[in-house]
Amino acid sequence: DSLEGEIQAFLIDEDQLYTYDDLTKVNPVTPATVLKCLQVRYSMKVFYTHAGCTLVALNPFQPIPDLYSLDVMKEYHYAHQPQEFKPHIFIVAEEAYRNVRGQLEPVNQSLVVSGESGAGKTWTSRCLMKYYATVASVSVVKSQDTVERIERRVLDSNPVMEAFGNACTLRNNNSSRFGKYIQLQLDRCQLLVGASVQTYLLEKTRVACQTANERNFHIFYQMMKGATDEQRKEWKMSHDQSFVWLPNSEKTIEGWCPFFMCIKQHILAGILQLGNVSFSSSADESQPCHLDAKSKGTGYCFRAAELVRTLKAGKQSVLKPCSQAECSVRRDCLAKVIYAQLFEWLVTFINNSICADKSTWCNFIGVLDVYGFECFQTNNLEQLCINYANEKLQQHFVAHYLRAQQEEYVSEGLQWSFVKYQDNQSCLDLLEGSPISVFSLLNEESRLNRASDAKTFRVRLEKELCDNANISWDKFSKVPHFTVAHYAGKVGYQIEGMAEKNKDPVPPELISLLQKSNNQLLHQIFKDNETESQIKKGPGKTTVVSKFKNSLETLMKILHFTTPHYTRCIKPNPECKPLTFKKEEVIIQLEACGIVETIHISAAGFPISLSQITTSAVQYTCSIITVTCFKLPAAVRSWLVRNRVRRWNRAAGVIQSTWRKWRVRLYLNAYPHVLNDVCHRLPQLAIQEGRVPGEDQPVHGGTRLHKGSAQGEDTNTFQKRFHFVHLMVFSFSFPAQGSVKLHCQRSPLLYADRQPDLKSDVTGFNEILLEKTLCLTAPEMTKYI
Numbered sequence: 050d051s052l053e054g055e056i057q058a059f060l061i062d063e064d065q066l067y068t069y070d071d072l073t074k075v076n077p078v079t080p081a082t083v084l085k086c087l088q089v090r091y092s093m094k095v096f097y098t099h100a101g102c103t104l105v106a107l108n109p110f111q112p113i114p115d116l117y118s119l120d121v122m123k124e125y126h127y128a129h130q131p132q133e134f135k136p137h138i139f140i141v142a143e144e145a146y147r148n149v150r151g152q153l154e155p156v157n158q159s160l161v162v163s164g165e166s167g168a169g170k171t172w173t174s175r176c177l178m179k180y181y182a183t184v185a186s187v188s189v190v191k192s193q194d195t196v197e198r199i200e201r202r203v204l205d206s207n208p209v210m211e212a213f214g215n216a217c218t219l220r221n222n223n224s225s226r227f228g229k230y231i232q233l234q235l236d237r238c239q240l241l242v243g244a245s246v247q248t249y250l251l252e253k254t255r256v257a258c259q260t261a262n263e264r265n266f267h268i269f270y271q272m273m274k275g276a277t278d279e280q281r282k283e284w285k286m287s288h289d290q291s292f293v294w295l296p297n298s299e300k301t302i303e304g305w306c307p308f309f310m311c312i313k314q315h316i317l318a319g320i321l322q323l324g325n326v327s328f329s330s331s332a333d334e335s336q337p338c339h340l341d342a343k344s345k346g347t348g349y350c351f352r353a354a355e356l357v358r359t360l361k362a363g364k365q366s367v368l369k370p371c372s373q374a375e376c377s378v379r380r381d382c383l384a385k386v387i388y389a390q391l392f393e394w395l396v397t398f399i400n401n402s403i404c405a406d407k408s409t410w411c412n413f414i415g416v417l418d419v420y421g422f423e424c425f426q427t428n429n430l431e432q433l434c435i436n437y438a439n440e441k442l443q444q445h446f447v448a449h450y451l452r453a454q455q456e457e458y459v460s461e462g463l464q465w466s467f468v469k470y471q472d473n474q475s476c477l478d479l480l481e482g483s484p485i486s487v488f489s490l491l492n493e494e495s496r497l498n499r500a501s502d503a504k505t506f507r508v509r510l511e512k513e514l515c516d517n518a519n520i521s522w523d524k525f526s527k528v529p530h531f532t533v534a535h536y537a538g539k540v541g542y543q544i545e546g547m548a549e550k551n552k553d554p555v556p557p558e559l560i561s562l563l564q565k566s567n568n569q570l571l572h573q574i575f576k577d578n579e580t581e582s583q584i585k586k587g588p589g590k591t592t593v594v595s596k597f598k599n600s601l602e603t604l605m606k607i608l609h610f611t612t613p614h615y616t617r618c619i620k621p622n623p624e625c626k627p628l629t630f631k632k633e634e635v636i637i638q639l640e641a642c643g644i645v646e647t648i649h650i651s652a653a654g655f656p657i658s659l660s661q662i663t664t665s666a667v668q669y670t671c672s673i674i675t676v677t678c679f680k681l682p683a684a685v686r687s688w689l690v691r692n693r694v695r696r697w698n699r700a701a702g703v704i705q706s707t708w709r710k711w712r713v714r715l716y717l718n719a720y721p722h723v724l725n726d727v728c729h730r731l732p733q734l735a736i737q738e739g740r741v742p743g744e745d746q747p748v749h750g751g752t753r754l755h756k757g758s759a760q761g762e763d764t765n766t767f768q769k770r771f772h773f774v775h776l777m778v779f780s781f782s783f784p785a786q787g788s789v790k791l792h793c794q795r796s797p798l799l800y801a802d803r804q805p806d807l808k809s810d811v812t813g814f815n816e817i818l819l820e821k822t823l824c825l826t827a828p829e830m831t832k833y834i
């Protein structure tokens with residue numbers, strides 16, 4: 050009841066809720082309060098909000114003028130303290146950039162952008178890339194020529210990749226059907242000198258099978274839209290020919306600017322033609338089925354007629370006829386394998402043209418844009434892989450931030466009550482664990498030399514995995530399935546077809562057919578590749594999940610050795626309507642990414658790291674300040690801890706006991722964002738009632754100080770408006786090169802309860818508790834600063 054009361058009391062100030070630019074200031078932190086703040090901000094067209102270490106980005110679904118302009122970029126880039134500015138994706142970008150500049154270990158950075166389909170991941174990644182292409186531009190020092198070559202190339206590779214890898218789906222008109230990690234390479238002066246792209250799990254089934262009301266990859270439409278009569282003729286297409294694999298071509302994709310490339314469209318045209326190939330069964334089963342009359346003469350890059358026979362198992366290469374159904378499967382398989390290889394070729398091509406020579410770059414900032422958690426009516430292997438990737442990323446987030454932070458507090462001997470976060474290890478054990486897991490069983494099933502039987506496989510899964518609480522079965526379901534309790538929710542996976550998809554079989558004779566193609570590029574991409582080695586190893590050896598697991602492991606290693614920054618994109622409504630916020634949709638997403646837990650931990654922990662305090666602190670040594678620094682060396686840190694520097698830390702609970710009677714005000718000079726932060730936190734300190742010494746009027750119980758603390762308010766105004774008892778001052782000065790002097794002063798009023806008659810005097814510190822000079826080596830110094 051009391052929590053409910055607190056929530057209501059908080060929400061009552063609706064018109065103030067938009068001022069919460071960091072959700073850690075929300076009090077109390079509950080899904081309801083967090084949601085309301087985001088909603089109010091969204092209605093005020095404020096789309097970015099900090100949530101402790103994470104940036105929450107709400108999709109406006111319409112271009113917002115001047116939100117990403119060059120001037121705004123510059124503002125954030127040249128700001129002394131970008132954190133003082135309104136939350137923005139450029140803060141994340143700049144922070145990562147400054148980390149590289151400061152050479153703070155780990156120097157390389159990863160910007161992890163997550164969210165569900167249509168939430169704005171690709172948009173955000175593009176913004177980040179544009180930011181670096183601008184602020185880390187070589188143009189200042191080198192010729193215009195270089196700019197064209199590097200930044201432009203990196204940026205221009207985006208639409209090309211999107212043309213091949215994105216498609217219009219029910220949830221997003223420009224949905225990325227692959228995951229990517231873009232590594233932006235920086236030289237010694239932190240200038241962008243190159244980039245490389247690693248892609249993950251292209252949804253190649255889309256080439257040959259598009260869900261109702263969805264489309265194929267953009268490139269096919271772009272190609273046909275721009276095709277001249279001559280080209281059509283060359284591609285053996287009649288003027289009014291329609292294509293089975295080109296559904297919804299009349300649909301215009303807003304905001305998507307088609308462009309036409311003279312890349313090897315022959316192959317793409319061939320794929321479209323292949324989609325129109327159909328078969329009719331032969332009366333005599335010993336004979337191959339026929340190509341339908343209208344299909345003859347199509348598929349000119351390879352001979353469609355060869356689809357109708359398959360290699361007989363055994364040593365002798367004898368071709369045996371295929372059934373009509375087999376022929377269709379082989380046709381689709383051919384299209385998928387060609388498209389997937391073509392995509393890979395394209396990525397390599399792009400990488401070759403944008404990747405800098407290893408000797409020229411020394412650090413990187415990586416941008417990870419991966420598909421969000423998926424749960425459809427029917428889910429199969431694709432969703433299993435995608436959701437597995439999300440489990441891995443969530444684990445990384447939990448391990449890196451939530452767990453690490455809590456453990457650090459404990460190791461420092463701080464009073465700390467653990468915030469319970471959802472550890473998804475048991476779900477990962479279920480999916481990928483050893484020796485028995487969903488993946489191991491699925492791989493076994495796929496490697497069997499027979500067609501998989503869904504019912505038998507389901508029984509096997511149940512038998513082997515019944516001990517894991519994350520898997521369950523709906524006994525009444527007619528179709529064989531299993532349900533996994535992911536951190537983001539339960540998902541039911543259909544078993545039918547899963548093992549076959551996992552095999553991803555490519556009949557060897559189809560590969561040799563492609564190798565014989567007279568199309569140069571086809572010939573080249575099938576000449577010496579994985580597909581060939583797969584044939585040598587035999588089908589089913591390299592399964593989809595084992596390949597995906599390997600590539601994810603590599604990615605996780607990269608993430609592990611870089612400093613991560615998280616951005617959670619939120620889709621405010623499923624219809625992609627501009628400026629429309631549907632609470633039910635948003636709350637599901639907030640819960641799915643555990644944002645409330647994140648806020649809890651960030652709010653209770655140290656809000657400011659020393660890395661945000663710069664030498665400018667020296668100029669303000671006479672101001673009152675309570676700062677928490679968690680990047681200090683252990684000795685200093687434990688001193689700070691012993692002296693209860695965290696006294697305004699809600700979780701440490703020190704204030705409640707020592708300062709219950711007093712209304713306390715803490716502020717950090719010169720940093721309005723911190724000032725605000727402190728003010729916003731005050732209600733959380735449970736400083737309920739009290740008197741300011743020398744004042745007759747009692748201070749209102751439970752007054753919400755944050756009400757009055759306008760953003761950016763300067764220290765003086767603030768001082769005039771509030772009486773306060775000040776606590777401690779920490780300041781740093783830099784008396785000599787290579788040394789930092791830490792001053793810790795305590796105001797008399799720190800002992801106000803023992804010496805109640807002391808007058809409050811903001812600047813008159815009478816006690817210097819510590820004055821310590823630390824001699825530092827240059828790298829240490831950089832670290833501290």
Ligand SMILES: Nc1ncnc2c1ncn2[C@@H]1O[C@H](COP(=O)(O)OP(=O)(O)OP(=O)(O)O)[C@@H](O)[C@H]1O
Binds near residue numbers: 109110164225419
């Ligand atoms: N900050 C923004 N400002 C304006 N429009 C935006 C913004 N972010 C996203 N959008 C709009 O939302 C659409 C969907 O965003 P985007 O394609 O980035 O989603 P996504 O999360 O990458 O989806 P998917 O996983 O399907 O690829 C964009 O095409 C764009 O129109």
